[in-house]
Amino acid sequence: xxxxxxxxxxxxxxxxxxxxxxxxxxxxxxxxxxxxxxxxxxxxxxxxxxxxxxxxxxxxxxxxxxxxxxxxxxxxxxxxxxxxxxxxxxxxxxxxxxxxxxxxxxxxxxxxxxxxxxxxxxxxxxxxxxxxxxxxxxxxxxxxxxxxxxxxxxxxxxxxxxxxxxxxxxxxxxxxxxxxxxxxxxxxxxxxxxxxxxxxxxxxxxxxxxxxxxxxxxxxxxxxxxxxxxxxxxxxxxxxxxxxxxxxxxxxxxxxxxxxxxxxxxxxxxxxxxxxxxxxxxxxxxxxxxxxxxxxxxxxxxxxxxxxxxxxxxxxxxxxxxxxxxxxxxxxxxxxxxxxx
Amino acid sequence: xxxxxxxxxxxxxxxxxxxxxxxxxxxxxxxxxxxxxxxxxxxxxxxxxxxxxxxxxxxxxxxxxxxxxxxxxxxxxxxxxxxxxxxxxxxxxxxxxxxxxxxxxxxxxxxxxxxxxxxxxxxxxxxxxxxxxxxxxxxxxxxxxxxxxxxxxxxxxxxxxxxxxxxxxxxxxxxxxxxxxxxxxxxxxxxxxxxxxxxxxxxxxxxxxxxxxxxxxxxxxxxxxxxxxxxxxxxxxxxxxxxxxxxxxxxxxxxxxxxxxxxxxxxxxxxxxxxxxxxxxxxxxxxxxxxxxxxxxxxxxxxxxxxxxxxxxxxxxxxxxxxxxxxxxxxxxxxxxxxxxxxxxxxxxxxxxxxxxxxxxxxxxxxxxxxxxxxxxxxxxxxxxxxxxxxxxxxxxxxxxxxxxxxxxxxxxxxxxxxxxxxxxxxxxxxxxxxxxxxxxxxxxxxxxxxxxxxxxxxxxxxxxxxxxxxxxxxxxxxxxx
Numbered sequence: 001x002x003x004x005x006x007x008x009x010x011x012x013x014x015x016x017x018x019x020x021x022x023x024x025x026x027x028x029x030x031x032x033x034x035x036x037x038x039x040x041x042x043x044x045x046x047x048x049x050x051x052x053x054x055x056x057x058x059x060x061x062x063x064x065x066x067x068x069x070x071x072x073x074x075x076x077x078x079x080x081x082x083x084x085x086x087x088x089x090x091x092x093x094x095x096x097x098x099x100x101x102x103x104x105x106x107x108x109x110x111x112x113x114x115x116x117x118x119x120x121x122x123x124x125x126x127x128x129x130x131x132x133x134x135x136x137x138x139x140x141x142x143x144x145x146x147x148x149x150x151x152x153x154x155x156x157x158x159x160x161x162x163x164x165x166x167x168x169x170x171x172x173x174x175x176x177x178x179x180x181x182x183x184x185x186x187x188x189x190x191x192x193x194x195x196x197x198x199x200x201x202x203x204x205x206x207x208x209x210x211x212x213x214x215x216x217x218x219x220x221x222x223x224x225x226x227x228x229x230x231x232x233x234x235x236x237x238x239x240x241x242x243x244x245x246x247x248x249x250x251x252x253x254x255x256x257x258x259x260x261x262x263x264x265x266x267x268x269x270x271x272x273x274x275x276x277x278x279x280x281x282x283x284x285x286x287x288x289x290x291x292x293x294x295x296x297x298x299x300x301x302x303x304x305x306x307x308x309x310x311x312x313x314x315x316x317x318x319x320x321x322x323x324x325x326x327x328x329x330x331x332x333x334x335x336x337x338x339x340x341x
Numbered sequence: 342x343x344x345x346x347x348x349x350x351x352x353x354x355x356x357x358x359x360x361x362x363x364x365x366x367x368x369x370x371x372x373x374x375x376x377x378x379x380x381x382x383x384x385x386x387x388x389x390x391x392x393x394x395x396x397x398x399x400x401x402x403x404x405x406x407x408x409x410x411x412x413x414x415x416x417x418x419x420x421x422x423x424x425x426x427x428x429x430x431x432x433x434x435x436x437x438x439x440x441x442x443x444x445x446x447x448x449x450x451x452x453x454x455x456x457x458x459x460x461x462x463x464x465x466x467x468x469x470x471x472x473x474x475x476x477x478x479x480x481x482x483x484x485x486x487x488x489x490x491x492x493x494x495x496x497x498x499x500x501x502x503x504x505x506x507x508x509x510x511x512x513x514x515x516x517x518x519x520x521x522x523x524x525x526x527x528x529x530x531x532x533x534x535x536x537x538x539x540x541x542x543x544x545x546x547x548x549x550x551x552x553x554x555x556x557x558x559x560x561x562x563x564x565x566x567x568x569x570x571x572x573x574x575x576x577x578x579x580x581x582x583x584x585x586x587x588x589x590x591x592x593x594x595x596x597x598x599x600x601x602x603x604x605x606x607x608x609x610x611x612x613x614x615x616x617x618x619x620x621x622x623x624x625x626x627x628x629x630x631x632x633x634x635x636x637x638x639x640x641x642x643x644x645x646x647x648x649x650x651x652x653x654x655x656x657x658x659x660x661x662x663x664x665x666x667x668x669x670x671x672x673x674x675x676x677x678x679x680x681x682x683x684x685x686x687x688x689x690x691x692x693x694x695x696x697x698x699x700x701x702x703x704x705x706x707x708x709x710x711x712x713x714x715x716x717x718x719x720x721x722x723x724x725x726x727x728x729x730x731x732x733x734x735x736x737x738x739x740x741x742x743x744x745x746x747x748x749x750x751x752x753x754x755x756x757x758x759x760x761x762x763x764x765x766x767x768x769x770x771x772x773x774x775x776x777x778x779x780x781x782x783x784x785x786x787x788x789x790x791x792x793x794x795x796x797x798x799x800x801x802x803x804x805x806x807x808x809x810x811x812x813x814x815x816x817x818x819x820x821x822x823x
Contacts, residue, residue: 001361001528008537015802166347173809 022173031181032147032168033057039064040209048190048202050181051148053168054079055104055111059118059152061212062100069210072125073099076115077132078107080278080323084132084330086211092338093128101212106149108140113258114155116265126269130334133294134278134307135247135286141254147171219320220327229316237316240283244309249287256293263297273298274337279306279313279329281322304337342385344594345547345812352382357601361528368525372495375522375602379504383468386508390466393431398501400427401476402494408483409490421484425477432473435466440669468508470666474633475501479515481637488515496522505598509591511609511629518606526603535786536600538801542785543593545804549811550771551586553764554579560755562730565740569748572755573740580730581723582768585614588627593783612779614772615700617714619683619721620693630666634659645688652688657681667729672737676728683721699780 026035031050033041041057043049065071073093075084086099093099102115112131119126143151143160147168153161172178180199184190194200206215222228251259266273275298277286285308295303312318318329342348356378364370384391404424411417433441479500482488491497499522506513561568561576568576592609599606607629616622623631642655657678664677687693700715701707707715724741731737755761778784789797 001530004528004530004533007534011798011801014798015805162347170809170812175810 019173022178023169025182026169026172029185031172034165034168037064040207042205042207042209042214044205044207047188048184048194048200051201053105053148053150053152055107055149055155056152056164058102058104058212059115059154061209062102062119063154065100065210065212066122066124069098070125071098071100073097073128074119074126075099075101075103075130075132076107076112077103077130078134078137079103079105080134080280080325081107081130081132082214082216083325083327084130084334085215085327086208086213088327088331088334089130092334097128099128099211101214103212104149106140106144107137108142108144108149109138109255109258110141110143111151111155112137113262114151116262118155120265120268126266126271129266129271129273131273131275132278133275134280135250135284135290138255138290139250141252141258216320223317223326228320233321234316236321237281237319238322240281245284247284247287247290247307249289251290251293259294259297273302275303276333276337277303277305277307279310279318279325279333281313281316281319281325283307283309283313285309304333306333342382344591344598345544348385352378353598353601360602365528368523369495371526372499372522375499375503376495379499379502379507382504383502383507386467393466393469394472394502397428397431397472397476398498400424401480401501402491402497405480405483405490405497406492408480417484421480424480428473428477428480432469435469437669444671471510471512472501472507474512474630478512478633478637482515488519491515491519493523503599503604505595506606509588509595510627511592511595511607512633513607513629518604521604529603532600532603536597538785539593539597539600539783541597541801541804542783543590543595543597544808546586546590546593546771548590549586549807550767551583551590553760553767553811554583554586556757557761557764558583558730562732562740565736565743568743568755569751569753570744570746571749571751572753574744574749575753575761577723577727577730577740577744579764581614581719581726582771584726584729585610586771596783608782612775612784614719614722615715615776615779616718617696617700617711618687618692618718619680620687621696622718622722623680623684624697630663634663638662649689653685656684656688660684671734672728672731675734675737676725679725679728683725702780 030036033052034056037060041052041061062071073089075081075086075089077084081101081103084101086101089099090097102119104111104115116126145167147170150164150167151160153159153164172181177199180191180194184194184200190200190202195202203216204218206217207213208215219228275294277291277294286305291303291305306312312325312329312332319325342352356374360371360374364374380391380394383394401424404420407420408417411420479488479497483490491500496519500513500515500519503513503518503522558576558580561573562580565573565576589610596606596608609627609629611625611628613622613625616625639655639659642658643651644655645652647655660677660681661674662677664673664675664680667673667676684693687695700711706712727740728734728737731740774788775784778786778788781787789800792800
C-alpha cells in the first residue's frame with residue numbers, strides 16, 4: 001500500500017509541477033477577471049483583451065455600482081440587446097430614470113429570471129424594464145455551461161462557485177488559449193492568429209461603467225465609410241426561405257414557470273415592461289402559441305413581435321452579421337414600442 | 342455523480358483512503374463503507390430515487406430468504422413471482438409507461454378512435470435497468486437452486502449497489518460478485534495500478550473519443566435533412582465510435598475503480614469492432630447484458646436445442662427484448678430485430694461459433710479475409726446503429742435512404758471541418774491502439790509495461806493532457822438513460 005501511495009504521489013507530483021506553475025500564473029494574471037475584484041471589468045483602452053463572462057461582469061458591476069446608484073430601469077437580454085443604447089432609451093423614460101444594461105452573452109430565460117429575482121431580493125426598484133427576447137433565449141430553461149456563459153455565483157447565492165472557478169481555470173488550461181495568452185503577455189503583441197480564432201479580442205469598443213453599456217462605434221464608422229460589408233463579411237448573410245417559416249413552440253412548462261415568476265416580480269414593482277421579440281436575420285417568426293402566451297401574460301400592448309419576414313429583416317444593412325442588428329434598428333424599435341406612451 | 346466529474350475525482354480518493362486505512366481491519370466495516378458511499382454516490386444524482394433502490398434491494402433480499410426457507414414449491418414460486426413482478430413492474434412503470442400509453446393511443450387513432458390518454462411526467466431513475474437485472478439474476482439463481490440466499494443484508498446490498506457498477510453496469514451475477522464481497526480483501530499493488538491504468542484509458546475513450554465524435558454525430562443526426570449522404574455516413578460512423586467510446590469507456594472506469602477496492606467485475610467489452618461476424622460481435626459487445634439474456638431468457642426458452650422454428654423464434658425474442666431493454670422507442674426494437682436478422686444466417690448454418698478466438702492472434706496484421714470480414718461486420722453494425730440513434734423509425738429510414746443515394750458521392754462540407762479532421766485522426770489513433778492491445782483485457786493493459794518509466798510516464802501524461810485538452814464539452818454517458 002505504501003508503495004502504491006508513494007508511486008502515485010510521485011507520478012502526480014511530476015505531473016502537477018507544470019499545473020501548479022500554471023495555477024500560480026493564472027492567479028497572478030487573472031485573465032478572465034474572476035479571481036480578484038475590479039473597479040471596471042472592461043477597459044476600452046486596452047490593446048487587446050480576453051473576453052470576460054458578460055453575466056459575471058454585468059452582475060458584479062451592478063453590485064458595485066448599486067452601492068452608490070439607485071437604478072430603477074433595466075434592459076435585459078443577450079448580446080442582441082447590446083445595441084439598445086441607453087441614451088436612446090432614456091428619451092422614452094421619465095426624467096428620474098436611472099438605467100442599467102443587465103445583459104449576458106447567450107442569455108437564457110433561466111438566468112434572466114435569476115437576474116430579476118436578484119434585483120428584487122436586493123431591494124432594487126424596477127420601474128422601467130425592456131426585455132429583448134428571441135426564440136433562442138426563451139428556449140433556454142436551464143443554466144448554460146462554458147466559461148463565457150456560466151451564471152455568476154452572486155445570482156445563485158454562491159451555490160455554483162466551485163463549478164464557476166473550475167470552468168475558468170479549465171478554460172485557461174486550454175492549450176490554444178494558453179499559448180496565445182502567454183504569447184501576448186510576453187511579447188505585448190497582438191498577432192493575427194490570436195484574434196482570428198477569437199482567443200483574444202482587439203476590436204475597438206466604448207464602455208460606460210455607470211450604465212454598463214458597450215458601444216461599437218468603430219463598426220458604425222466603417223459602415224459610414226462603406227468599408228464594413230466586405231466580401232468576407234457578406235459571406236455570413238446566407239440565403240433565406242422566401243416563404244414565412246415559424247419557429248417551433250419553445251415556451252413549455254418550465255419556461256411558463258420562469259416567465260410567470262418574472263411577471264409576478266414586475267407586477268410587484270409596478271414595472272412599465274416592454275418586450276421586444278428581436279427582428280432576426282433568419283426571418284423565422286416566433287411561434288404563434290408562444291407569442292399568444294407572452295401577450296396573455298404580459299399584456300398585448302406590451303409585447304412587440306418584430307420577428308419574421310419584414311422591412312427590417314429583409315435588409316442586410318440592418319445587421320453586423322447574421323445574429324446582431326444595429327443600433328439604428330434598436331432605436332427605430334424603441335420609437336415603435338414607446339409610441340403613444 | 343459522473344465518473345468524468347470533479348466531484349467523483351474528490352469522492353473516489355476519499356472512499357479509497359477510508360477503505361484501506363480506516364476500515365481495513367474489519368470486513369464488516371469495509372462493506373458498510375462501500376454501502377454508504379454507494380448510496381451517497383447514487384443520492385448525488387437524485388436522493389429521492391435512493392428509496393426506490395433501497396426498496397428493490399430489500400424486496401430481493403427478503404424474497405430470496407423466503408424462497409430459501411420455503412417449505413414447499415408453491416410457496417417458493419409465490420415469493421419468486423412476487424419479486425419478478427414487482428421488479429419488472431417498477432421497470433415497466435418508470436421506463437415504459439408513457440411509451441405503452443402513447444403507442445396504444447397511436448394504434449387506436451389509426452383505427453379512427455380518439456382517446457385522451459393519461460401520460461405522466463416520469464423521470465427515469467438512473468441505473469434502474471441495471472440494478473433491476475442484478476436483483477432478478479439473484480432471485481432467479483436462488484429459485485433455480487444455483488445459489489443460496491444471502492443472509493447478511495449489508496453484503497447483499499453492496500452486491501446490488503456497489504457504486505462503480507450501480508448506474509451503468511456491468512450487470513453482475515451473485516455467483517461472481519457476492520463471494521468477493523464476503524471475502525476479506527487485501528491490497529494488491531499490481532492490481533491497483535492496473536485499475537488506475539484502466540480508469541485512465543476509460544476516461545480517454547469517453548472524453549477524447551466519444552465526446553469528440555458526439556459533437557458531429559449530434560449535429561448530423563439532429564439536422565440530417567440538411568446534409569448529403571456522404572456526411573450522414575460520416576455521422577453514422579462517428580456515432581458508432583461515440584457509443585463504443587462512451588459505454589466501453591464507462592465500463593473501463595467502473596472495472597478500474599472496482600480494482601482499486603480489490604474487486605473484480607465482469608468484463609463488458611472485448612474489442613467488438615474487430616469482430617469477424619455478428620455473432621462474435623455480440624460475444625464482445627456489452628458482454629454482461631448479452632450473457633444475462635442468454636442465461637435467463639434464451640436458455641429457458643429452449644436456446645438452440647429445438648427445431649429451426651424455435652431457433653429463429655428464440656433469436657428474435659432475445660434480440661428484440663435486448664433492444665427494448667435499451668429504451669422505450671420503436672427504434673430500439675428495430676435495432677434489435679435487425680441484429681437478429683444479421684445473426685440468423687450464422688445460427689441456421691451453425692457457424693455462429695466459428696470465430697471464438699482473438700482475431701489475428703500473435704500477428705501484427707489480419708489476413709485479407711479477416712480484414713474484409715471485420716469490415717463487413719463493422720458496416721452492418723454502423724447501419725444498425727442508425728436505428729439506435731435516430732429519433733424515430735421514419736428518421737432512420739430517411740437517414741439511410743439519403744446515404745444510399747447519389748449524394749453519397751458528394752464531398753462532405755460542413756462547419757468545423759478542421760475539428761472533424763481532428764476527430765477522425767483521433768479515431769484512427771484509437772483504433773490502432775485498440776488493435777495492438779486486443780489480446781489484453783483492455784487496450785493499454787500491457788502497452789508500455791516493458792518501457793522505461795520516463796517513457797511510460799510520458800505516455801500517461803500525454804493521455805492526461807489529451808483529457809485536459811478535450812474536457813469542457815462533456816456529454817452525459819449514453820447508457821445512463823437505459
